Amino acid sequence: EAGVTQSPTHLIKTRGQQATLRCSPISGHTSVYWYQQALGLGLQFLLWYDEGEERNRGNFPPRFSGRQFPNYSSELNVNALELEDSALYLCASSSFYEQYFGPGTRLTVT
Amino acid sequence: AQSVTQLDSQVPVFEEAPVELRCNYSSSVSVYLFWYVQYPNQGLQLLLKYLSGSTLVKGINGFEAEFNKSQTSFHLRKPSVHISDTAEYFCAVFLFGNEKLTFGTGTRLTIIP
Numbered sequence: 001e002a003g004v005t006q007s008p009t010h011l012i013k014t015r016g017q018q019a020t021l022r023c024s025p026i027s028g029h030t031s032v033y034w035y036q037q038a039l040g041l042g043l044q045f046l047l048w049y050d051e052g053e054e055r056n057r058g059n060f061p062p063r064f065s066g067r068q069f070p071n072y073s074s075e076l077n078v079n080a081l082e083l084e085d086s087a088l089y090l091c092a093s094s095s096f097y098e099q100y101f102g103p104g105t106r107l108t109v110t
Numbered sequence: 111a112q113s114v115t116q117l118d119s120q121v122p123v124f125e126e127a128p129v130e131l132r133c134n135y136s137s138s139v140s141v142y143l144f145w146y147v148q149y150p151n152q153g154l155q156l157l158l159k160y161l162s163g164s165t166l167v168k169g170i171n172g173f174e175a176e177f178n179k180s181q182t183s184f185h186l187r188k189p190s191v192h193i194s195d196t197a198e199y200f201c202a203v204f205l206f207g208n209e210k211l212t213f214g215t216g217t218r219l220t221i222i223p
Contacts, residue, residue, distance in 0.1 A: 101153035
């Protein structure tokens with residue numbers, strides 16, 4: 001069984017640009033979670049999607065957004081990038097409260 | 111509101127020695143508890159979980175944790191560590207109804223040969 005996959009592995013953008021990160025959940029999982037792991041700040045919950053709908057949102061500005069597609073894969077968009085958006089972005093898919101994480105996308109904003 | 115506190119940001123331990131990584135949580139309702147491990151440049155891997163039942167739970171790689179409701183703790187233990195256990199360990203709380211994990215700030219376990 002394939003695990004959670006994320007693309008790209010690394011992403012380098014300049015301030016003000018937009019970034020798009022992608023996540024494919026484990027087959028059969030309908031929930032996708034996004035987390036930001038910034039240096040010194042730990043893991044922060046960003047967004048939760050289930051059955052195509054946004055179910056919960058963390059304390060992040062509206063320029064962080066996303067969507068979930070009919071095949072349950074998900075996309076995280078970050079608009080108007082700021083230097084402090086540099087972080088590892090982790091996606092997880094869920095089955096019965098257990099979350100399975102992907103390897104992450106490292107976003108660097110210069 | 112729920113929160114998770116990992117009291118030690120870094121724990122150095124000699125190889126083959128025992129280790130305990132501490133985790134305390136605060137919540138006004140029942141929670142599910144998890145420990146995850148993150149090896150360098152990787153995502154998080156589930157070590158073990160407590161949902162209900164026996165308060166002592168066993169996980170992968172020889173780790174175990176004990177849920178103590180009165181002390182609101184969920185400490186992670188291993189009787190004998192190996193070099194390969196070098197990683198960052200995260201305690202997490204899942205609040206039913208809120209449907210998200212709240213993570214502690216992590217404990218970096220360093221094994222000294």
